[in-house]
Amino acid sequence: MIFQKYLAKHDLRDTPQRELILDAFLTLEEHISAEQLYDIVKRQDPSIGQATVYRVLKLLMEAELAREIDFGDGVIRYEHKYNHPHHDHLVCRGCGKMLEVVDPVIEELQKRVAESHGFKLTDHEMYLYGLCEDCRRKKSAGPQ
Amino acid sequence: MIFQKYLAKHDLRDTPQRELILDAFLTLEEHISAEQLYDIVKRQDPSIGQATVYRVLKLLMEAELAREIDFGDGVIRYEHKYNHPHHDHLVCRGCGKMLEVVDPVIEELQKRVAESHGFKLTDHEMYLYGLCEDCRRKKSAGPQ
DNA sequence: TTAACAATGATAATAATTTTCAATAGGATG
């Protein structure tokens, strides 16, 4: 609905490809790369091109339905934005496990840090990297 | 000196190219991309190859002399790490101006957030984005 | 000085993403 409204407002057409990619994206729970999404969508319609997937992801960003996340590994991933409020990411350096976290005090302090330099904060990114319990156990138990 | 020690310890050779690139990097105050560094170095020695610049930056990382920063625009930049303790970045969405910031309370809270999920924090990245004073003034004054 | 091999520069390769472009297909209008 939101996407359709966005399309209408911007004189863009509602095509079966766009619907398919949107549905596939919304069905997913976790963040996903353009290539992964292409793989999924291709199963339902092998004729779809990957450029279209990239194009739709860009549209979803503009429609505020998707948000980019970048762990710095050269691949951009996307996650839901609609009905999925802001949060940061806690990532395990060992196994890659990822948790969404928010700390309201940090959020408030970030605003203040920005203000103390004359900035009006618009948004931020925070990635916490560490080792999860499992990986720490493996590390101390296993050889070296 | 530190770089030379690192080279010696790892059975790597101290070459004029490595010296030149290291010096150019250390002379710089701000963060820089591999390509920008290549441009600078090329002026002093046009025969230098850009692969060497990429290779030396990798060495500087291993020697703890450089640190990567990634603003998510597809280009990796590097900044000094030696004698330049950890900090985060406050970036203006308007003009790109960048400030280094640290808030010890945020740092502490990050550790606690990680611990509350069973993680042992190893490092983090935090980018605060906003509008600086100048850009805000321009925005409210200028047309639209 | 010479054998062994690390380092270099040029270039090719990679990988993710974007652009190009000819063919196709929405959808408003008559």
Place this chain on the structure above:
DNA sequence: CATCCTATTGAAAATTATTATCATTGTTAA
């Protein structure tokens, strides 16, 4: 419903940043 205009599509080429390859050069230690 047919038609025209133009947005959209898929395939493939182009881009961009970075990495790998490889023949040649330079260093070092015996």
